[in-house]
Amino acid sequence: MADAEVRTAIAADAAEIARIQLGTWRSAYSELLPPGVLDELTEDTAEQQWREAIEENSTTVLLATEGDWSVGFCAGGTAPTGETAAADGSVPEDANSTVLVSTLLVEPRWGRRGHGGRLLGTLAQQLRQAGNTRGISWIPEADEASMAFYRGVGWEPDGTVRTLDAGGRPLRELRVTGTLELRFQ
Template sequence: MADAGVHAATAQDVPEITRIHRDTWRVAYAELLPREVLDGIDAQDAWRDAVEHATVLVATEGDWTVGYCVIGLAPAEETAKADGSLPADAGTTVLVTVLVEPRWGRRGHAGRLLATAAEAAREQGATRGIAWIPEADKASKGFYERVGWMADGTVRTLDAGGRPLREIRVSGDLSLQLAE
């Protein structure tokens, strides 16, 4: 494997982050989301804003950008229990999204992204992370289970272009370490 790394995203990374988002969703979620939703993904402006105002990391292998992670303090509605009450650690919980292009999968990129993001979040006082994933996304569920994050029993159903998309919330602590 060529040199792999993780760095903070810059404006120059936005086109590749946007491409990875669009192309990966079109492949990974082709059976979960309507074609018109997938064809309509054009998030360049949103990614430009995220890179400017949030913590966005990119994974690289050699000269290639292969994935990204965005992490930030989770809004209260994202941390709430199924009954609507807030857990004691709601103020120190971060919301995480990790995405690696499938062709670069199983090479440690997602783990490097999450471990780097977790370290940065811990340094800012965060104690726990959460992520929402489609219930049918076995690859993402397996990844989070391997790092010790488990489904916490909270689910939501989104309207995905007229088709319901059921998501589960996975949760875990942020004391993730990269294996040597």
């Protein structure tokens, strides 16, 4: 494998991040999301949203590269209180030190090469150094590959479920959680 690394994204990376996001969603999530939803997504809009996220101080956006290629990215930061609440609405004691991994994507053609682990590991390390202890992420219930990945680093579903409206089709997501001291198998 060529040199692989993870680095903090800069505003100039927004176009590549948008390309990776839309290409991956269209490939990996075509069965989960209705075609109309995927067709409405534009690279220009996604690029602008990622540029804003990168420039915002409360979000950490990382980019994975292999050689000269951008192959994946992740984003995370302080979890909103509503995201950390239990199914009964109660807020856990560690809510103030819990982060939300909002996105972790690796292009399918670059999968199974360790990029996802490097991305999440680097993000967890940076967020742990900032005093955080636990992470959460939302995974589509039907996304077995992502669920297996998170379970592989020690994160498990915590029983909290949400259903999103994905263009008129319900998309059920499970919340996974675990320590930022990741274990890699």
